[in-house]
């Protein structure tokens with residue numbers, strides 16, 4: 001498996017594949033052809049269908065400069081999802097680059113840019129074998145395999161806390177045609193006056209909203225494992241930081257969550273375009289459950305239980321962002337997802353103590369991959385089905401009714 005640096009990436013929102021991955025592709029292409037007078041980028045498939053809402057064009061214009069760049073949304077589905085074609089001048093230096101999820105890119109006919117063997121183990125079963133022989137918890141395993149990762153995890157932790165704090169202070173409306181109000185601050189304030197039993201849940205949800213509203217506004221955020229699902233782990237880091245958990249423990253939590261995300265990325269997918277929202281929110285929920293379980297002092301077996309529950313109850317979740325914006329259902333889905341992560345941790349702590357789980361984490365990852373293959377393309381980040389269509393139809397109907405009344 002690859003380094004956790006490839007999983008936790010810091011960069012511009014709102015979407016790991018449509019903004020962060022696109023930015024990485026621009027950086028790569030520009031590093032090869034820095035002297036060109038004019039750049040053209042053609043966007044295909046999901047990048048074309050939802051690229052405007054995901055700010056793909058803005059990222060490209062911002063990078064190369066609008067006066068010397070053309071972005072073309074192509075009406076064509078390519079064999080590889082999220083394809084970009086770059087060229088300079090009049091079709092010179094043509095290059096095909098793919099945004100493969102989580103902000104990572106692949107270049108046509110080139111070997112992968114990241115070393116796939118930083119972790120020799122490729123499944124949680126293999127990792128469990130090593131940990132049981134060595135007597136390690138998952139964090140010790142990560143630090144053995146990747147001894148220099150702590151600095152990166154610290155940057156990730158700091159950026160997550162910054163993003164949540166900024167989100168709690170922000171007000172106004174999110175960019176795009178949905179005119180959605182930022183509500184993290186209101187949820188946060190409401191958490192102090194709500195009845196005792198709901199306070200904590202509202203507080204943690206407000207953190208997830210805060211991170212996601214910043215991501216949807218194009219601010220610098222952290223993939224965990226993607227930007228559409230970046231509110232869950234960030235909310236938990238903020239929550240445990242607030243509660244006085246030490247920095248070392250928070251970094252260990254990120255390491256453990258990272259291993260869970262990496263196992264999914266290696267054996268299935270973390271991309272909504274490939275596997276539907278179960279691949280994004282399901283993975284983030286499993287990562288959050290693992291992070292919380294480690295911080296709460298649970299064993300490796302309980303952490304696996306929690307991560308499995310976090311993924312299992314998101315199986316089949318479709319990706320249908322309204323208008324192509326990572327806003328509805330994405331922001332609320334992170335708010336609900338972080339609560340589910342904590343529920344999964346509590347299930348592992350209490351139910352897991354007397355009922356062993358018959359479904360391993362590797363099993364549920366395999367099921368997620370299989371399920372993702374059978375989710376129709378309309379429900380995989382194309383905005384051609386589900387809420388994306390229903391909300392649009394409903395709003396058109398309301399507009400027509402209003403006109404008829406006049």
Ligand code: SF4
Pocket residue numbers: 228229271272273276277278280281318319320321326327329330333381
């Ligand atoms: S619906 Fe889920 S997978 Fe799709 S863009 Fe939103 S968060 Fe990402």
